[in-house]
Amino acid sequence: MSKESKKKISAAPSWLGLTDDRSSFVFLPDRAEIVQEIFELAIGGMGSYAIANYLDQKRVPTFTQSLFWDHTTIDYMLRNRATYGEYQPKSFAAGHKKGIPSGPPISGYYPAVIDKATFDAAQVARQQNLAQRGRKGKDLANIFGGLCSCAYCGGAVIFHRISNVQVLVCEQVLSDSACSRSAWTYKDFETTVLAFLAHPALLDRVGEERKTALLDLVEEIKGLSFDQDRRYARRVNITLLLKQIVAGLIVHSAGNLSVPRHSSAQIRKDMDGRYVEIQLRDGPSYRCISIA
Numbered sequence: 001m002s003k004e005s006k007k008k009i010s011a012a013p014s015w016l017g018l019t020d021d022r023s024s025f026v027f028l029p030d031r032a033e034i035v036q037e038i039f040e041l042a043i044g045g046m047g048s049y050a051i052a053n054y055l056d057q058k059r060v061p062t063f064t065q066s067l068f069w070d071h072t073t074i075d076y077m078l079r080n081r082a083t084y085g086e087y088q089p090k091s092f093a094a095g096h097k098k099g100i101p102s103g104p105p106i107s108g109y110y111p112a113v114i115d116k117a118t119f120d121a122a123q124v125a126r127q128q129n130l131a132q133r134g135r136k137g138k139d140l141a142n143i144f145g146g147l148c149s150c151a152y153c154g155g156a157v158i159f160h161r162i163s164n165v166q167v168l169v170c171e172q173v174l175s176d177s178a179c180s181r182s183a184w185t186y187k188d189f190e191t192t193v194l195a196f197l198a199h200p201a202l203l204d205r206v207g208e209e210r211k212t213a214l215l216d217l218v219e220e221i222k223g224l225s226f227d228q229d230r231r232y233a234r235r236v237n238i239t240l241l242l243k244q245i246v247a248g249l250i251v252h253s254a255g256n257l258s259v260p261r262h263s264s265a266q267i268r269k270d271m272d273g274r275y276v277e278i279q280l281r282d283g284p285s286y287r288c289i290s291i292a
């Protein structure tokens, strides 16, 4: 056995398997999907305790012999750069059980289960969670994690705070690229999309196999307004049901924008004419104008 393959075996993250000759890593699709879901939930505002509880409730099997998910495992996974393929060589000098970084990280060492942008978004969400609500973070601020993309550049539209207002904004805008320099107040966006999905006429437009999910979704949406105790559980459910019904949300936060704005321009909130294109999994897309 070569030195290289030995190293691979010892460093394999729990969501990857090894080929029969134990020389390279392979995807374990079920586990990769769980890791992706954990990142989505974290980006949506769930803390590691809440994610562990949630996975237990759904009886998602752990990656070890353990019967239950542990928040430290979740937190470790969310901070682990191996999720997007990076490997940090370590030296194990006396007294350092976990090893200390030695040399530059190697990218593309593991098959990536998420991309770097998703990893970075999760770090931002973790920091916000730790800063605002402590480690038990029980609020689910964004129910559209992983669903929104920018109509102008195709990039991800992410949950963010601009001078203490929660907004959805194109990632390019935050990285000081040009794009639209516009943001959509989160609350307004959520109200708009949920009102559309709760409309009775939609039931006739989705395929048979999605009707149950849509009915469940409508019930959870309606419950939000009168049932504060179950608010958190309802929002988690909505997040999951949304993914069964909606393939993507294309955000036109500046309406029919013709030219990108200069990267130094101020970010404008809630521009007139803004709309979101709701793509249903069954095919049709609907243009949905802000109802604020």
Ligand SMILES: [Zn+2]
Pocket: 150, 151, 152, 153, 154, 155, 170, 171, 172, 173, 179, 180
């Ligand atoms: Zn954009």
